[in-house]
Amino acid sequence: MAQTKGPLTSQSILFFIFGGTGDLTSRKLIPALYNLFIDGWLPQNFKIIGLGRTSQTAQQFRDALKTDVSSFSRRSLGKEETWNEFAGHVDFLVSDIGADKTYDDIGGHISSARESWNAEPCVIYYLAVAPRFFGPIATSLSKHGLASNSNSARIVIEKPFGTDLASALELNKLLTSIFDESQIYRIDHYLGKETVQNILAFRFANSILEPLWNRNYIDHVQISVTEQLGVGDRGGYYDEAGALRDMVQNHILQLLCLIAMEPPVNFQADEVRNRKVDVLHAMRKFHPEEIQKNTVRGQYSKGWIEGKEVPGYREEGGVDTESNTETFAAIKFFIDNWRWNGVPFYLRTGKRMHQSSSIISIQFKDVPHMIFPTGAIEGWQQNRLIISIQPEMSIRIQVQGKRPGLDMTLNPVDLVFDYSGTYKGETPEAYETLLLDTMLGDQTLFMRGDQVEAAWELLMPILSTWTGKKSLSFPNYPADSWGPEAAEALIARDGFHWFALPLKQKK
CATH class of the missing domain: 3.30.360.10 (Dihydrodipicolinate Reductase; domain 2)
Known part of the structure; x- marks a missing residue:
């Protein structure tokens, strides 16, 4: 809710979605990002990378998302060429959130984007996963040096944020030991x-x-x-x-x-x-x-x-x-x-x-x-x-x-x-x-x-x-x-x- 919003023309965005094959991604996140793309809000340099355990190719992932957008977007799919242009920015990474290789692959995507775009990208980690994975993912991001840049790295946490005061305090303590508060986005869709x-x-x-x-x-x-x-x-x-x-x-x-x-x-x-x-x-x-x-x-x-x-x-x-x-x-x-x-x-x-x-x-x-x-x-x-x-x-x-x-x-x-x-x-x-x-x-x-x-x-x-x-x-x-x-x-x-x-x- 910025005071003056405008298209992100001068910024480069890397959007990693943990839980890329989940219900939240298919029903809400991808339709929302696609609508932002149609309305001209996204920058020229952006990439959306879904992470999931499902063994599939990036094209299979994009095909599934196309069906989801047709079903769940407020404006449906729209023109075929518009979708194809958007889909060209979408990739998929077969991953295990507990494996070091996953975070090495994420780091590789960031380095590749930095080199290709000749700019430091804004990196967003969206945790569309069960709450029990919030801590392990954040810890692994820190372990692999993927969260240290407070100007570019951001983490988005879905509710529930804790199940009581003690668990919320524990999760806050963990997250703020890795990220600055300015990097943490606790989302409430309401x-x-x-x-x-x-x-x-x-x-x-x-x-x-x-x-x-x-x-x-x-x-x-x-x-x-x-x-x-x-x-x-x-x-x-x-x-x-x-x-x-x-x-x-x-x-x-x-x-x-x-x-x-x-x-x-x-x-x-x-x-x-x-x-x-x-x-x-x-x-x-x-x-x-x-x-x-x-x-x-x-x-x-x-x-x-x-x-x-x-x-x-x-x-x-x-x-x-x-x-x-x-x-x-x-x-x-x-x-x-x-x-x-x-x-x-x-x-x-x-x-x-x-x-x-x-x-x-x-x-x-x-x-x-x-x-x-x-x-x-x-x-x-x-x-x-x-x-x-x-x-x-x-x-x-x-x-x-x-x-x-x-x-x-x-x-x-x-x-x-x-x-x-x-x-x-x-x-x-x-x-x-x-x-x-x-x-x-x-x-x-x-x-x-x-x-x-x-x-x-x-x-x-x-x-x-x-x-x-x-x-x-x-x-x-x-x-x-x-x-x-x-x-x-x-x-x-x-x-x-x-x-x-x-x-x-x-x-």
């Missing part, structure tokens, strides 16, 4: 979404919002990220993770930081990230005796979604039949600083919910004195600012307006900024933004080490309590619902209810 990026623009480019953005005018904040899907073929991974690790520690706390952060002095990456860390440090830590009152966990049972019967979580492949893993989490947080003192932040996430959506709802306090008669305000509701990340991309303000007619009757109306209605061009995928920022060296949208650690530290009391105490109520919500009843009670105790945008009717 931060690359257009609507998420627009939170910063919406907040800090509009003077009318700042006077209202505090405890004096805001009643409460909700962040709700729900999924209609179950765990699918990720049962084995998910049963070791759960909703708290998989969604809250990264995606949802990132959204909370963007909403709650103080205005940065400038738009430099570390200044923005400093303000995010300030939010996490200001969030009220839970004592064990407070967890039951302020958190809810859930696990879905079987049910029906869109006319199809779906299994319960414990019936999913790879899941323990007595699993204690949560597929739903709701938490009430407070931020103990001047801006937010006393304002509750409610977070909710879950699988097999009634709809898939990511919505931030900011509810403002009611008017101080009601002048309208009771009959005029039958549909009264407090003003809301609603940021919808999915399924639609929009920002709307809900206010009260007079209904047409001779009598004075008020009802809520929406003032809407809708991406699809305002902008006619295609919206870049999140990975396009994040990969371009990696190449540009802009870390604004990437998590810093201390931010990861602060997020884990905040959640550890909840995680420890939930892990150490088996739930006797699981499963406690059916598929195609809004989660456990206790989640409704969590927010209803304060006089609120969970907000959801109405589903649009399918045409």
